[in-house]
Amino acid sequence: MKQLFISSTFALSVTLLSACGEKTANITPPSNDPILSTLTESAQAGAKDVAVCNSCHNVALDPPKAPPLFGVSNRYKKAFPDKETFVAAVVDFVAHPSMDKVIMKRPAQKMGLMPPMPLPKEQLSNIANYLYEYPFPPPCEHWKIAVKNAEKKGEVDNHIAQDKKKIQRFCQ
Numbered sequence: 001m002k003q004l005f006i007s008s009t010f011a012l013s014v015t016l017l018s019a020c021g022e023k024t025a026n027i028t029p030p031s032n033d034p035i036l037s038t039l040t041e042s043a044q045a046g047a048k049d050v051a052v053c054n055s056c057h058n059v060a061l062d063p064p065k066a067p068p069l070f071g072v073s074n075r076y077k078k079a080f081p082d083k084e085t086f087v088a089a090v091v092d093f094v095a096h097p098s099m100d101k102v103i104m105k106r107p108a109q110k111m112g113l114m115p116p117m118p119l120p121k122e123q124l125s126n127i128a129n130y131l132y133e134y135p136f137p138p139p140c141e142h143w144k145i146a147v148k149n150a151e152k153k154g155e156v157d158n159h160i161a162q163d164k165k166k167i168q169r170f171c172q
């Protein structure tokens with residue numbers, strides 16, 4: 001009963017957070033998302049816990065403050081294909097980020113290193129399981145913002161050209 005109370009209080013605070021926070025809290029899936037029931041228990045808990053990452057990893061932020069979790073998840077899966085090493089690497093990075101551990105060099109150069117997130121290990125592990133299991137949709141809003149800002153500044157490079165291709169491929 002106590003557990004139930006705590007989790008519903010948490011759900012409420014997440015809802016409030018997204019209601020008065022950023023434009024879209026889309027790194028936290030809505031509770032009626034049918035994909036959620038296909039995830040492990042840990043990843044389902046992570047889908048709620050990930051709200052603490054939203055202030056930077058939200059794809060609608062302009063200017064962006066962090067790479068979208070779509071890209072983070074894909075890049076980490078390439079580097080750490082099995083779940084156990086993936087989870088260990090994400091937990092380690094998020095608890096103690098450092099330049100020598102960074103896999104996504106460009107965001108780190110553009111936005112600087114993320115701050116350490118002093119969360120309990122279990123919560124970090126839940127979030128990492130969620131990042132591994134959840135099929136994130138292509139971050140169309142983020143790509144469009146990046147292209148718009150680069151064009152405004154006259155900084156259209158290879159990476160931005162690729163973002164344009166991804167918009168054509170995934171977001172039309």
Ligand code: HEC
Nearest residue numbers: 052053056065066101102103104107108111112113114117
């Ligand atoms: C204050 C802003 C901020 C918050 C909050 C934040 N991040 Fe980040 N995150 C960033 C930035 C900026 C980068 C890109 C630079 C870097 O790698 O540190 C990043 C990159 C990452 C990376 C990729 C690191 C790599 O190897 O390239 C992971 C994984 C990550 N974040 C996970 C998380 C998780 C999980 C949370 C929530 C528990 C979180 N972040 C909260 C700003 C943030």
